[in-house]
Amino acid sequence: xxxxxxxxxxxxxxxxxxxxxxxxxxxxxxxxxxxxxxxxxxxxxxxxxxxxxxxxxxxxxxxxxxxxxxxxxxxxxxxxxxxxxxxxxxxxxxxxxxxxxxxxxxxxxxxxxxxxxxxxxxxxxxxxxxxxxxxxxxxxxxxxxxxxxxxxxxxxxxxxxxxxxxxxxxxxxxxxxxxxxxxxxxxxxxxxxxxxxxxxxxxxxxxxxxxxxxxxxxxxxxxxxxxxxxxxxxxxxxxxxxxxxxxxxxxxxxxxxxxxxxxxxxxxxxxxxxxxxxxxxxxxxxxxxxxxxxxxxxxxxxxxxxxxxxxxxxxxxxxxxxxxxxxxxxxxxxxxxxxxxxxxxxxxxxxxxxxxxxxxxxxxxxxxxxxxx
Numbered sequence: 001x002x003x004x005x006x007x008x009x010x011x012x013x014x015x016x017x018x019x020x021x022x023x024x025x026x027x028x029x030x031x032x033x034x035x036x037x038x039x040x041x042x043x044x045x046x047x048x049x050x051x052x053x054x055x056x057x058x059x060x061x062x063x064x065x066x067x068x069x070x071x072x073x074x075x076x077x078x079x080x081x082x083x084x085x086x087x088x089x090x091x092x093x094x095x096x097x098x099x100x101x102x103x104x105x106x107x108x109x110x111x112x113x114x115x116x117x118x119x120x121x122x123x124x125x126x127x128x129x130x131x132x133x134x135x136x137x138x139x140x141x142x143x144x145x146x147x148x149x150x151x152x153x154x155x156x157x158x159x160x161x162x163x164x165x166x167x168x169x170x171x172x173x174x175x176x177x178x179x180x181x182x183x184x185x186x187x188x189x190x191x192x193x194x195x196x197x198x199x200x201x202x203x204x205x206x207x208x209x210x211x212x213x214x215x216x217x218x219x220x221x222x223x224x225x226x227x228x229x230x231x232x233x234x235x236x237x238x239x240x241x242x243x244x245x246x247x248x249x250x251x252x253x254x255x256x257x258x259x260x261x262x263x264x265x266x267x268x269x270x271x272x273x274x275x276x277x278x279x280x281x282x283x284x285x286x287x288x289x290x291x292x293x294x295x296x297x298x299x300x301x302x303x304x305x306x307x308x309x310x311x312x313x314x315x316x317x318x319x320x321x322x323x324x325x326x327x328x329x330x331x332x333x334x335x336x337x338x339x340x341x342x343x344x345x346x347x348x349x350x351x352x353x354x355x356x357x358x359x360x361x362x363x364x365x366x367x368x369x370x371x372x373x
Contacts, residue, residue, distance in 0.1 A: 022348070025345040026345075026348075051110060057109060058102065058106075063162075071099075104127040125204055128206050150291060150295060152227070157199055199242075207223060209292045244345075257345065278291070279318070284311070313353040321361070343368055
């Protein structure tokens with residue numbers, strides 16, 4: 001059957017498009033990150049307690065990530081002061097001369113979320129401009145890099161938490177008065193990134209994919225609630241693939257998978273009309289310029305003809321994922337969710353878009369699901 005499916009795949013793609021469509025999930029080997037490793041819950045619960053007692057989320061985050069004390073300024077990461085604070089952690093008794101300018105820092109919220117691959121911190125930013133500013137600070141080293149309006153969430157993987165490092169250092173020195181912290185850090189801390197690096201999800205509260213409620217025929221309040229839920233599940237899916245396959249990248253394969261789970265977990269089934277709208281393909285073969293799809297090809301040199309081919313691939317993949325969802329039925333459990341994600345990861349975009357893409361996806365899903373039941 002698999003040979004028959006192979007024969008149905010298109011062979012007309014350019015080398016550049018073929019490279020983009022390669023299944024990156026099957027390339028990474030020897031992933032060592034435990035799937036269900038826990039974050040430092042004691043530390044983060046302490047932050048939650050301080051927030052509940054009146055401290056703002058933003059002030060707590062600045063202790064963790066000192067870059068949030070710097071303005072958005074081109075090239076600021078090249079200054080020695082920035083390097084000392086953000087890269088070298090020289091923050092003891094430091095009085096910062098400036099702060100990141102936010103419009104509504106008091107309404108930033110924080111929670112510890114239990115995802116399918118462990119707990120993770122989620123920060124929700126209600127002000128749209130503040131969301132952009134925080135992304136520029138944490139993701140782009142305080143540079144004024146353009147953040148698309150259609151971008152509403154991000155999973156930040158492996159960001160240094162200097163407060164955790166300071167706590168770790170102080171605890172070690174308390175019991176090793178004459179010890180060499182520099183040696184301890186190099187030998188036992190630096191190799192164990194879970195001791196000082198965080199995974200963090202930043203969410204906005206704007207409409208998902210910059211799609212208005214009226215475009216979906218929904219009430220504004222309901223759509224905003226759905227948008228937050230889809231984003232949360234979307235980013236947690238990226239966290240799962242990061243831990244399971246060692247990658248969560250800016251690629252349309254990743255995005256179709258994460259959106260599938262986000263939609264299904266939010267409304268109970270896959271809505272292909274929504275998905276086409278999210279990607280700007282609601283009037284296929286016409287593409288709506290400025291839609292999310294183009295966010296995931298910015299770093300790839302694709303020709304205009306490649307782009308036309310790509311939107312065909314995405315349209316067909318969405319159709320086949322919809323058939324898969326109807327065939328698979330209601331999401332039953334966490335194991336079921338994992339099997340669906342794994343099957344989508346195993347099935348490349350090129351395979352998903354083929355004539356028998358739905359059949360292959362269903363096959364990949366059931367062979368995994370049967371092993372788990």
